[in-house]
Amino acid sequence: MKITDIRTYILGNSWKNWLFVQVHTDEGITGLGEGTLNGFAKTVETAIHELKHLVIGMDPFDVEAISLKMIRDVYSDGGQIQGSALAAVETACWDIMGKAMGQPIYKLLGGRCHDKLRCYANGWYRGGSDDESFHNQAKEVVAKGYTALKFDPFGAAWRTVERVDFASAIRNIAAVREAVGPDVDILIEGHNRFSVHTALQFADAMAPYNPTWFEAPVPPHRVSSMVEVAKRSPVPIATGEDYYNREQFAELLKHDAVHIIQLEPQFLGLSASKQICGMVHAHNGVTAPHSAQGPVCSVVCAHLNMATPNFFLHEIFDEFNHSWAQEVLTPPFRVENGFLQPPDSPGLGIELNLEEAVKHPYHPGHWLPLFRQGWEKRELVD
Structure with missing residues (x-):
């Protein structure tokens, strides 16, 4: 062939x-x-x-x-x-x-390691950036059956934060914890925002609300900074979505500080991703691949996760996207009560619906400006 x-x-x-x-x-x-x-x-x-x-x-x-x-x-x-x-x-x-x-691809990657994949919701917070909005939207997420959800409570913050904004972010975290109760995993997204000292201040302040992880608290390029935060933070640190080769993961893992690795198959390919999952396994860590690109990426991660013994959580944007997005793939890829299975049909198990795709043309304003006020609403940017 x-x-x-x-x-x-x-x-x-x-x-x-x-x-x-x-x-x-x-x-x-x-x-x-x-x-x-x-x-x-x-x-x-x-x-x-x-x-x-x-x-x-x-x-x-x-x-x-x-x-x-x-x-x-x-x-x-x-x-x-x-x-x-x-x-x-x-x-x-x-x-x-x-x-x-x-x-199916997961059979070629090593076969079924799990009965089903537990998902965490992302992209669900699209209202206001105040604690009441976070509280109400979080309740809607758990009502769908999710037992884990991730959110960025920090607005447009970058490196340092004014006191009033610091307090607002912690109120958002508290509001989500109160909304979902003690048994749901809450995952705090940092989006590479902070300096080391600001990240540690936030880690200490959010610890009483028992987050499962604090993700990407500092930029990934200086591994020493991520390691310093990970060793001093009372909240487990998760990172890895920005790396695009094995060597970067090897450098991070050798410090034995970060044990929740969010590799991005979208930057690595499945062969390298599978190898990196093995590297993490050897370091007694778990994987939670980044799955926030598009719908095919989510299916790819599902196959990888099903074949990964040390898989932890699967990221889901799809259920909180536009309704038409469910029609981009055939058959549609759906979460059921907070869990999913990769397709069992040969290969990925899905096809691109070109007839639906051509209805939604490219626009230069289609991007996520993470440091612009109101970015979480995910509206068109001119």
Whole structure:
């Protein structure tokens, strides 16, 4: 079997343009992948078309060689853009392999490790940034059956925070805990916002509300800063979604400080993601892959998580997106009472509904400006 063509499609979702890929073969089997990256849909699309000449004619089963072609052989560090391009193509190759073998991808990655995957809700907080809004919306989430939910209570804060805003963020956390009760996991999203001392101040202040983790409290580029926060914080630290190669995870894990690893298959591809899950396993850690790009990414994570013994939680945006987003994939990918199963059909088990996709064109305002007041409403940005 040989790869004959790679085609791309951008779908305009108001909080992030989604980029999808179809890899075609000479045997008529096609594979689906995703290359979504906030603010860079057209850039990643260009990268895919600029690099596809390297893999046309290759066997889609040779995913390790394809990764070397698109990463090592280029001899440039394109970071998350290059990683997104690689992951889109490589995921589609896994989809092709599964279809050719008549097996779902998770069977090819090691088989079923779990009866079902526990999900945490994200993207549910779209009202005001006050504690009453957080309280009311959190109640709606647990009413859907979720036993875990994540939120960013910090508004547009960056590095340091004024006292009034600090108090407001802690009130938001308290309001969510009061709304969901003591038995639901609450996960605090930091979005790489803070300096080390601000992050530690927040960690101390939120500790009485028993968060399951404090995610990405400081920027990821200086591992020493993340390690310092992790070793001093009374709340477990989770991180990893920004890294795009194995070496970055190796550097983080060697410090034995962060044990909740949020790798991003969208930047790594499934082969490297599976290997990193093994690295985390060897360090007595758990994985909670980042799954906040688009709907194909969520399915990819479901397959990876099902085949990962040390899987912890699966991130879900899909149920809190536009209603039409459920129609982008066929069959629709749905959460049931806070849990999900990856599709059991061959490959990813889903296909892109092109008829629905073309109804939602690319728009340059479709991106998430995390440090702009009111970003959590996920409205169109001109």
